[in-house]
Amino acid sequence: MSARTRFWASLRSSRTAAVSGGALAVIALIAIIGPLISPHDYLQTDFSKILHAPSIANMQIFGTDDLGRDLFVRTMRGAQVTILVAVVASVVSLLIGVLYGMVAGFIGGRVDAVMMRLVDTLYALPFIFFVILLMVVFERSLLLIFVAIGAVNWLDMARIVRGQTLSLREREFVQAARLTGVSPLRIIIRHIAPNLLGVVIVYVTLTIPQAILLESFLSFLGLGIQEPQTSLGALVDAGVNQMEGASWMLLIPAALLALILMCFNFLGDALRDVFDSRRFR
């Protein structure tokens, strides 16, 4: 059994991972299927039903918002967007960060110095300022949000991967490969990358909630998803305005956001426990 298969076996036996992973799967499933089977549409306004409280009747279990739109469908739609943004942004940061960090760490020396100073410089840029600029200069779109969040997240990933690569590079099995004449590319693919896998998986699960928070934060500020599209952050923002009369508009999306964040965090922790147990080193 390879270290990788044992990793997954051990992960499956972890209760935290099972519960949080299962909950995420259920949320994702409802978020996708819910809007399809609901009789309502997330865009459809109905001025006869403004700010109705949640009720079973009429299939509006989350109530309606200030424009009479069905809140259940909108929340599910928002969850879809939120998860999508988070996952895409994390994958982007994963690809750029892992490649960048691996190259910097493996080549080392001056190349490493220059590449990492660039990362430091990007770190130093004020992120919100950067996003506002992006939003002002370009047309606001989902793509832009992917870019904005991915652009920040890959920096952390690059640093972590570079550090790991630096220490892997000095490990004896890499030296042995180098001595035999294995090409640098092959060393990276066969010796470095597989040994980075664990750290990277753990780190990705921990960046996803970060990306979710960032997206929600941007949307809450009005810099993110634009109406009539929505995300959990945008819904919370709308809910805050109706907090006194229609508390469900705030509480429901906020609770779902918190639940998703918690699940990802627990999943990340469980992964880290499995990884850190040293059985896989």
Added chain:
Amino acid sequence: MSLLDVEGLSIDYAGEFAVNKLSFSVARGESVGLVGESGSGKTQTALAILGLLPSNANVSGSVKPGGIEVLGAREAQLDSLRARRVAMVFQDPALALNPYVRVGRQLQRILIQHKLARGAQAKARVIDMLGRVGLPDAERQYSAYPHELSGGMRQRAMIAAALIAEPELLIADEPTTALDVTVQAQILELLEELREDTALLLITHDLGIVAGHCERMLVLEHGRLVEAGVTRDVFASPQNGYTERLIAAAPRLDCPDIPAPAVGNKVFAIDAASVSYKERGRGLLRAVREVDLTVRSGETIAVVGESGSGKSSLVRAALGLVPMQAGRVSLCGEALSGLAQNRTMAVRRGMQLVFQDPVGSLNPQMPVKNIVAEPLAVHEPGLARSERREAVARILNQVGLDASYLERFPHELSGGQAQRVAIARALILQPKVLVCDEAVAALDGTVRKQILGVLRQAQEDSGLAIIFITHDLSVVRSISHRVAVMYMGAVVELADNVAIFRRPRHPYTRALLDAVPIPDPQNAGGRASLAGEIPSALAPPQGCAFHPRCRHAQEQCTLEMPPLQELDGTAVRCFRADEIECGVTPE
């Protein structure tokens, strides 16, 4: 009256027994050796005596140091026991001392904790103790941090900490395994000298140490006590097969001479190699100074030296893993360029390396078959898959592993098996030179013997030239045809096997030989004929680098570096080599 009674002690982790129904006792003032290979339960036993076992250990039986039951005792009871009645010296002093607290404070705390002394009185007692364990300038060391001390000095401080509360029983768990041989001899002598009427339970894998320092010995195999008795008797006539094997596998200096090699052509030559490292803010560290070395096919040459002698730097530079400041390297007469990545594939194929840590040198994510096949995939990409598979199976067979190992991953191998895989990976390309960097240092005695056998067999089969790097002269006795002894970056003596062991010319070689513990209670060796430790390579002594530790040093030695001179076939770097008597080891 016995000081420690262990009755039917069993320790298991989820059903796997680390120690199984172990019973023994230690009497007042006695020294007892607890021997066994790794995984035999030695350390678990020591931890049980001090009540330090982790909470997931299932313990049964009875452990009574000083008549007090430890198993199931409350922390407060254990506290009054530890240090005061039973103290422990751990293997690695770098880990056992708190790096953030000054050495003196750490010792003082023990006195204060046990209400033995306080204030100025405690300080005086600590300084006195540090002086007794041989720390020079104890007053100053009192306020030093652990990292400011060398490895040997740290272990001395550790011993001071263990003895300061005057315990009745001292447990030393592999106290010298992390140290150089000459320092090991010093530390063991110190333990002997200081313990007076304190009983000693010495845990070690090294039978030579037991032979020299223990009155009685206990032999553990897989957690079971297989033999117990007076050391002298056990060595003279071991009752148990395992004990017999252990004794047979222990390295000795008096084993029969190895036959001269079928000497072939000069395969590999290092010529006036120098390696230095820039240490930021601390100047230039000259690790290797103008070393010459040649190896012929079918020959094994050992490079011996303590840590900091430059032996690893020398071969790493020769292999092109670190840059060389000056000098030339040639393989089969062809001069090689500096770093490995600039060398031709044919050259790389001709030289292979086996590392010290067998598990660390194998990629944890690759199965054995891929690890061994990789060099072939790189050097003979045209080979058909079936041919490659065959070659892998053949080479594994040669190192003594059958086909069932092909699919295994490194963590599923024992140390010895992993080292066989590493050797197979090195041999699959049929190199001309094999460099073994402390390749058996991490292995148990019996396994070590097997691995040396594998190497010797490979040499006989293919006329391989082997460069064997080690800190331990006793390993070299049965395998190498010639021996080069290095001290502070320079070769101080180079001679054939018999000459080095029977008639060493350099005082340092003599000291190394003296320090080797011999598994023979009649003549145990392990004597510390050398004081002090290797000086820092950043500030090497003027003249002969060895003179500050040399009994024979005279004025000339402090002024100029002696040349390597020829003396009856031995090359030796000493002005007085022809006049001083380094002693002849009896045949």
